[in-house]
Amino acid sequence: MLEDQTARTDGTSPRIPAQPAADSQPPSDWPTGYPDGYAVVDVETTGLARDDRIVSAAVYRLDARGEVEDHWYTPVNPQRDPGPTWIHGLTAEALADAPLFGQIADEFATRLAGRVLVAHNAVFDWSMIAREYARAEREAPVRQRLCTIALSKELSLPLPNHKLESLAAHYGVVQQRAHHALDDARVLAEAFRPSLHLAARQRVRLPLLACQPLTEWSDAVVPRRPGGGPGAGYRAYGSGYGTWRPSRKRPACPYPNPGRYEPEGRLVQGMRVAISGDTSVDRDLLEDRAIEAGLHIATSVSRLTSLLVTNDPDSPTSKVVKARSHGTPVVDEAAFTQLLQDVAPAPEG
């Protein structure tokens, strides 16, 4: 009963809530395996496409319990028009004197180093950051990310939708200036902390995803047709002749499904392959390669799926979960790429 707690007036001071000193909270109180620190990040960009650039960035560094250690903000000169000024408020004028990404890459890296990157719709921020680092011929020192949308879902927060605005409102965090990187990062940090504690209390496994730094970046997607080889790095699509109508409608796989992939074995033409999560190679490109090899790319996982490709076999995405329940074999992207090089022809039918 609650009275038991309040009735302990045995002369000692009534359990002051302050000072959650490290030793007053035994380690067992916090799930083992939770990260040591976080970098709550927000970037504003010139747009949503792969070749868009960062115009501003902010990082809140948080300790293992989500307490703010410090924060940092910088505008970034995107070396092009700033895009949706009406959203982020940064004009070409304002950015003219801002540092280039290459000039803040070190400082940024320091803020990220050894931490879990936390962002709202994290795949967006991470891919923008990873590409900027790749352009600068660097690597972002990030190994894992956590998406606060995924976390909200994991915790089943009663939100009307998963906008940052709604998450903030849920925890009573007031936005001063939405779509300003520093304020968005602050708001997210404040909203992330209670979610983190809730997750800890419920012993929820955090939805951490692996971050694979881009090692090669050419501002272009490798042309899918073997006609020109990896063109020296120009826009692959739209360069010239009728915009390439991507994959939207691919012809059906001509081979019947030979069944599941056998671990350690070879791929066989006609196998149904599903891909989940991020891939270091463009998703479309990876799918094209698979199709050229005679495989069928499935959009979902069922008992007939031969193989699931994912770099995050522990993530709770629907595909991964289904694969587990069906006992579908799972390999990572690297292994899959390897397997693609030696696909067995379809059995004679």
Add this chain to the structure above:
DNA sequence: CCTGTTATACCATACACAGG
């Protein structure tokens, strides 16, 4: 046993969202 109809399961499709 064969066949036509109905029920079930599954896959592909379309759409909604999140981010600037």
Add this chain to the structure above:
DNA sequence: CCTGTGTATGGTATAACAGG
């Protein structure tokens, strides 16, 4: 405007069943 994910939906393929 873009892209990947998750969900709702609808067509379809296979299974199940009844009747002859």
